[in-house]
Amino acid sequence: RKEVEQDPGPFNVPEGATVAFNCTYSNSASQSFFWYRQDCRKEPKLLMSVYSSGNEDGRFTAQLNRASQYISLLIRDSKLSDSATYLCVVNVPGGSYIPTFGRGTSLIVHP
Amino acid sequence: NAGVTQTPKFQVLKTGQSMTLQCAQDMNHEYMSWYRQDPGMGLRLIHYSVGAGITDQGEVPNGYNVSRSTTEDFPLRLLSAAPSQTSVYFCASRPSGISYEQYFGPGTRLTVT
Numbered sequence: 001r002k003e004v005e006q007d008p009g010p011f012n013v014p015e016g017a018t019v020a021f022n023c024t025y026s027n028s029a030s031q032s033f034f035w036y037r038q039d040c041r042k043e044p045k046l047l048m049s050v051y052s053s054g055n056e057d058g059r060f061t062a063q064l065n066r067a068s069q070y071i072s073l074l075i076r077d078s079k080l081s082d083s084a085t086y087l088c089v090v091n092v093p094g095g096s097y098i099p100t101f102g103r104g105t106s107l108i109v110h111p
Numbered sequence: 112n113a114g115v116t117q118t119p120k121f122q123v124l125k126t127g128q129s130m131t132l133q134c135a136q137d138m139n140h141e142y143m144s145w146y147r148q149d150p151g152m153g154l155r156l157i158h159y160s161v162g163a164g165i166t167d168q169g170e171v172p173n174g175y176n177v178s179r180s181t182t183e184d185f186p187l188r189l190l191s192a193a194p195s196q197t198s199v200y201f202c203a204s205r206p207s208g209i210s211y212e213q214y215f216g217p218g219t220r221l222t223v224t
Binding site: 008031032041043044046051091096100102103 | 154197201203205217
């Protein structure tokens with residue numbers, strides 16, 4: 001079982017839709033959780049950190065559920081420019097805490 | 112500041128050749144790492160370093176060497192290139208402390224023929 005798992009999609013949604021992605025992690029001792037965005041053939045960039053109490057940044061909301069070991073990302077009012085791959089990152093214990101990536105979820109927003 | 116820089120952007124090697132991918136950061140970050148990204152595989156950690164003089168292996172270290180003689184630089188050496196090493200390579204850095212985000216370089220696209 002991979003340490004961090006995501007549904008690869010693609011999620012194909014119309015503009016204005018609300019879409020949600022989940023990411024599960026296997027190590028209950030994991031610390032620090034992030035969502036990154038990656039555009040085609042570019043480097044990943046931080047979208048938002050995920051806090052225990054949940055957090056929101058404009059149209060984006062991130063949640064952490066430690067009991068069930070998953071994090072989620074909700075995008076409201078999708079824009080064409082939201083089309084990208086969304087990467088879940090979990091800091092997994094091991095010597096030093098190692099940022100471990102899921103394989104990414106592809107989102108395509110169409111007119 | 113420039114952030115994380117990587118050179119070259121593109122490289123084609125023949126099987127058996129060696130080369131070094133360069134990575135530098137000007138943010139005084141202690142933690143640096145190298146990933147490779149293949150279609151459908153996500154980012155896989157090759158090697159990482161928690162500070163100058165300290166390196167450790169990640170998930171896929173075979174065929175690669177690293178060193179960290181300064182805080183700024185973290186080169187990745189391919190010892191004897193193989194077609195299986197065709198990939199996009201990203202270098203990343205972050206401050207020490209696990210709650211910080213990583214900053215990525217623009218990547219090096221390597222093809223081994």
